[in-house]
Every structure is written in C-alpha cells, then in structure tokens.
Amino acid sequence: MAAIVGIIGGSGVYDLPGLENVSERRVETPWGAPSDALRFGEIAGTKAVFLPRHGRGHALSPSGINYRANIDALKRAGVTDIVSISACGSFKSELYPGLFVLVDQFVDRTFGRQSSFFGNGCVAHVSLAHPVAPRLSARVLEAAEKENIPCVAGGTYVCMEGPQFSSYAESLTYKAAGYDVIGMTALPEAKLAREAEISYATVAMVTDFDCWHPEHDNVDVAAVIAVVRKNAEAASRLLSRLLRDFPKEHEPCPVGSDRALDNAILTAPEARDPELLKKLDAVMAGFNVRQGLPNR
C-alpha cells in the first residue's frame, strides 16, 4: 500500500510550509465536515495531506472539533500514517518549553466527545494498549535527530476536556500520578485513527509548565502561542525531513494499528445496521477486503 502521510496541525500550526504541488479540497464525510479544507501536496515524492485541527483562524475549540470527520476525511484521502502536532503543558522540570515529546501513552480525562466510529448496529472494541505506532514515532525521532531538534521519546499525555486550563489541585494530581504532559486534543484522534486502521503518532510540543511549577507563571494562551511561534520553524523542518525520508510504501505496524479491526468487531455480519455500515465504508474498507465482505 502506498504511504500517504496525514499531518494534523495544532494550536499555532495552521499551515505546512515546504509542501509542494499544493491543492486544496473541501470535503464532506458521513460524520460531517472536517475542521478545514484538506491541503494535498508532496515533499520529495512523499504524498501528504495537511489539516489544521482548529481550522484556520482557530475557530474551533477542543470540545467543538469534529474529530470523526477529520479522521474519516484523512482515511478517504488514502492516508496511512498520521503525525499530529499538539501544544502541551509539562509536569516535569526536565520537559521544558520548546522540547518535542513523542508521547507513547494517553490518559483520557475528556467527557462528551464523539471518540468512536462504532456503536449500536456495529460494535467494535479495538486495542489501545499501545496507542502510538512505534515505527512511525521512531521515524519522527530520527527526523528530529537529523535536524538537531531537541526531542525525547516516550511519555504520557493526559487529555483534559478544557477549554479552561487545569486548577492547581488538578495539576498537582496529574504530576503526582507521573504523567508527563497535558493537552486537550490528541486522544480522540489517537482512538479514531486506531479504529480507522491508520498508524498514529503525536509530537507534543511543550509550551508551558501548566500551573504546578513554583518558579514559572501559570499557563495562559499568550505564553503557549509565543512558544509555538518560536518553534514553528523547527516543527516544519521536522515534518519536511520526515516526509523527505519517508518510505514510499506503508510499513506494517508492529502493534497492528493498520489492521486494528481484526478481532475487534463483535456484531455478527447479519446483525449489522446497514445505515451505520454505509457511514463506515471508509473506516472498514481494509477490514472488509481482508474478510472478503462487500464494502457498503
């Protein structure tokens, strides 16, 4: 399968400089409209699709993003691997603003988000033991090293609902629990990408120390955006290098993120809801082919 890399830009990252032969297309999905038009392009022959998760102009709040539409639109565009960029607060002195953290675990503190494509009429339980695709994350690390960008591998991202930042008590609790960073967006994407059998990795860009650190100001938007602006050039260098060196064929994922629906779907084929199956035509396409089932 030809590799196509989806890039999801976070706060302060609304474009992907360096993308060549760019064309833009507004798409609709059975789950609604994605955050913005998809930007198609390539770097050194690697095809890429860029999507700013908050939309250009940052119109969408973390709770208001249609994550299902975003992931479904990328799936329909043929994306095999997603790398997302997320601004985040840090719970550790050694994870300082400006550092890129390739998190490999998530804790969910969101509520009320639509974080699954499945439900009544087609029940599926995919594994999220390893939410990040290790080979993809390793490629991001390699790109950072080649570009001399400070980056560490591994870490736990707690995803809060927001939009308010954490209270002091919450911040201390997350720190005491041993979590590394906090943000409001990456986890619904990781869950949905897994269901859509897309390999996913996230670059958590540390922007602040949330509000636990006695020697640093409490986080605010201005501080986050100031750090993101300072690091935008490094982020685009990282992504350009990643795309330049990316294999042209999708590499099979060692944790099975690209075949996550095998052994996950409980609902018997005859009990599946045809309306839901229609909406799942992109998400389940690979699974249906592997099972020899028609794709609705």
Ligand SMILES: CSC[C@H]1O[C@H](OP(=O)(O)O)[C@H](O)[C@@H]1O
């Ligand atoms: C701008 S401060 C809070 C905002 O920043 C992070 O955005 P993203 O994950 O899209 O980079 C955080 O999740 C909040 O949405």
Ligand SMILES: Nc1ncnc2[nH]cnc12
């Ligand atoms: N401290 C923080 N908490 C939640 N989301 C963030 N995004 C950037 N910094 C953050």
